[in-house]
Amino acid sequence: MKISFCIYNFVDEKLPLQPWLTIRILAEGLVKRGHHVSIITDVQNPSELNGVSLVTVASLRGTNSLEVQEVLKKINPDALVFLPTPLSLATTSWLNTIDCRKIGFASYPFYNFKELYIAIKKLAWSDVQQYLRHILIPKMVWKAFSKRRVDVLISQSSTTTNRLQEILGNSTKCLFIPPGIDKEAWPLVLNKKDLNKKSINLLYLGSAIPIRGFDLALESLVFLIDEKVNLRILARAANETTLKPMLDKVKKLGLQEHVELVGGWIERNQLVTEIHNADAVLQPFLLVPSELPVTAMEVISCGTPVIGSKIDGMPSTIGPAGTVTKHGCPKALAETIKEFLYSSSLRSDWSEGCLSQRAQMQSWDSIIQQWENVLENGS
DSSP: OEEEEEOSOOOGGGTTSTTHHHHHHHHHHHHHTTOEEEEEESOSSOOOOTTOEEEEOSOOSGGGHHHHHHHHHHHOOSEEEEOOOHHHHHHOTHHHHOOSEEEEEOOSOOOOHHHHHHHHTTSOHHHHGGGGHHHHSOHHHHHHHHHHHOSEEEESOHHHHHHHHHHHTTSSEEEEOOOOOOGGGSOOOOSOSOTTOSOEEEEEEEOOOGGGTHHHHHHHHHTTTTSOEEEEEEETTOOHHHHHHHHHHHHHTTOTTTEEEEOSOOOHHHHHHHHHHOSEEEEOOSSOTTSSOHHHHHHHHTTOOEEEESSTTHHHHHTTSEEEEOTTOHHHHHHHHHHHHHOHHHHHHHHHHHHHHHHHOOOHHHHHHHHHHHHHHOO
């Protein structure tokens, strides 16, 4: 079977992130299963994958439909996977000319007005405006273009899947296929801490930016200034220059004794050690750019609970392995942290929850099989 993926900006630095992570693993996995796989992207030096053909076009936008159409005509795929957005569905006319199964990988989150209103009070307009696109397009337009240009829509979040189905009704099939995980890379360690101790060490992973809840995490600690709560922040890619305003904010909030900031990049083995050493990991997202942070799965797989936000795919991903707090509310986050600090039973429950949640996580082989079924049969 010939399968093509149309994905923008397919470069090395994107591969650890979604949706590039899933597409990389899918593409290489499908090659191993005997399929011919090609990736069509809009960068001159795309990441090279084992056994996968790479084709570069000037753009995947509707304004470049002729070039994309010609490329796909030469490849003549049996199935095509692309990233749909409201704009791409409305403008990419080349989708009408391809006679094959068309799978939309909806890695783009679908927020409601209430969620965006909460976020916009704490974020720059540029961080929020891209998430307004689907709300501004009438549902009847969504239905029309989806029915004409997509056979199946796949999402990695059950929340997004349900919201898409509400928008599209029966006009387009929407399926939920979560990310997979390599559990051996994220080994389990349970009961690593004294459940009765009166201090906790929290960990924040990833880019220390407002959209990921960095500011919210610091603001929550202000409510806990007299408690034995410490937060270690691994600020991905941050250097001396970018760390300075973070340190200034920590000092301004009077949190110097509670917060430790570390920038740069660390190897996975070291990251696993950091996760194992933490009592819990904070992920208080204001908005989740790729609808589901895979980091939450990796942390839980290691046996460390996650405290996240009640938004997107976070509730179902965390499940009993932690909790989600009121979206965008530092006080609610602080109250949850304090309860975790003083409740040994809660710590025990979350620890056991990591075990049960980990058991439900699927291997990438299982996920590739599910995608292969859709690519071949549409279900």
